[in-house]
Amino acid sequence: MASTIAHHxxxxxxxxxxxxxxxxxxFELFATLFVFGIVSIIGGIxxxxxxxxxxxxxxxxxxxxxxxxxxxxxxxxxxxx
Numbered sequence: 001m002a003s004t005i006a007h008h009x010x011x012x013x014x015x016x017x018x019x020x021x022x023x024x025x026x027f028e029l030f031a032t033l034f035v036f037g038i039v040s041i042i043g044g045i046x047x048x049x050x051x052x053x054x055x056x057x058x059x060x061x062x063x064x065x066x067x068x069x070x071x072x073x074x075x076x077x078x079x080x081x
Contacts, residue, residue: 029071036064048079 018026043057 016033019078022075024069025075025078029068032064032068032071036061036068039064 039057039060043054043061046054046057
């Protein structure tokens with residue numbers, strides 16, 4: 001994705017048509033998704049080692065899911081403009 005955005009002016013390449021604000025929001029969504037995956041892995045390791053789910057991991061994952069929802073809504077709003 002970063003390569004597509006950085007080299008959008010080369011002929012024959014894929015083009016990114018989003019605004020600067022949309023680009024920032026998309027990368028925020030990717031970063032949140034990456035953190036979600038890391039927390040999921042850590043929570044899974046904790047569960048395997050301790051035999052119980054981590055409440056902290058679950059709360060953080062729910063919070064990240066809410067953040068991803070609102071960032072996604074913002075991206076959809078920007079796409080309609």
